[in-house]
Amino acid sequence: MPTIDRIDGYADELTAIRRDLHAHPEIGFEEVRTSGIVADKLKSWGIEVHRGLGGTGVIGVIKGKGSGTKRIGLRADMDALPMEENTNLKWSSKIPGRFHGCGHDGHTTMLLGTARYLAETRNFDGTVHLIFQPAEEGLGGARAMIKDGLFEKFPCDELYGLHNAPDLNHGEIAILPGPAMASADFFDLRITGYGAHGAMPERSKDAVIIATALAQAIQTIVSRNVEPLQAAVISITQIHAGSAYNVIPGEAHLCGTIRTFSDEVRALVAERIRAICAGIAAAFQCTIEADIRDTFGVLVNQVEQSKVVEEVARTIVDPANVITRAQPKMGSEDFADMLQTVPGAYFWVGHDGSVPVHNPGFVLDDKILPIGASMFARIIETRMPVGGNA
Secondary structure (H helix, E strand, O other), X not given: OOOOHHHHOOHHHHHHHHHHHHHOOOOOOOOHHHHHHHHHHHHHOOOEEEEOOOOOOEEXXXXXXXXXXXXXXXXXXXXXXXXXXXOOOOOOOOOOOOEOOOOHHHHHHHHXXXXXXXXXXXXXXXXXXXXXXXXXXXXXXXHHHHXXXXXXXXXXXXXXXXXXXXXXXXXXXXXXOEEEEOEEEEEEEEEEOEOEEOOOHHHOEOHHHHHHHHHHHHOHHHHHOOOOOOOEEEEEEEXXXXXXXXXXXXXXXXXXXXXXXXXXXXXHHHHHHHHHHHHHHHHHOOEEEEEEEEEEOOXXXXXXXXXXXXXXXXXXXXXXXXXXXXXXXXXXXOHHHHHOOOOEEEEEEEOOOOOOOOOOOOOOOHHHHHHHHHHHHHHHHHHOOOOOOO
16 A cells, blocks of 8 residues: 555655745745745646736646546645744744744645656546645635636636644544534624723723623633534634733724534524624623624535545555544634535545644654655546546
């Protein structure tokens, strides 16, 4: 159950590419250097390249042998996170406040490995669209590419994506048919009260006290409004208020995220947040503006494409390491928006290391680069065989 030998032969080059991308991270819609490297690599391998979709997106087009008309898309995200890295690796981020803490540098590199292999072999009958997407981390890169005509200009009959997974072991691949990742909403709650001297609280409408009451009340939505057998998460991730030790602030700003698996629960949570904001605003004689934004949909893997991933994975890793009954993840992924347009599947590739993604100490294991590249390549050869029917 090996990875593809030819792709294994690229391992050192893929590692060098990945580490270079890692050392020069760029956040959403700023992936100028990254997309330039991607485009140059694709061109050097004789691949047709299109740029500019979704701002910094890159599309590579590879036509296989024969006259088949089937078209399959393979997608990788390119953006980093706006956070610091503390791994102390030789290839650590050189850009302050920027870090590939989610492994997108690895995803990009895996798809580049696949691209080179498919360009050299063309052992498939049909067309492959290589989708290098910007701005996955909550900024709407998938929607931006779709709005720019991604699937009109580069139609796909099927679509596949992947993610590294430090919560799995090296050599494990997980695929979950059906709802696999939660939807995501982001919210901003802006409190306007009345400031005063810290020694005279009776003259204030204290935005700090209001913010803490609001934060506590919002946490009751999951425990007291959502049915216990439904999944929902509400996390307040930022609170901003105040500027001095002796000034009670009149304004505060809370930010956070909502994760659910159903439109009904999603709507319920949003309605309850707005109702709680209105009630607390009345109780504390202040105003609270609630801005709740649809960020990602629920990621749904189609059964047919999930089965393809499962079967291909059994040829790449030990069949005992192919996981098909993984728990859905409360994390979100904007590949969900692409899957709402084109049927497909999204899977996870396990690797060594116990530090989770989005942690300053996260380290991607370069040994998985040929695994991910081989998965993508073999999906193409399986679904668009030369002289056969998929």
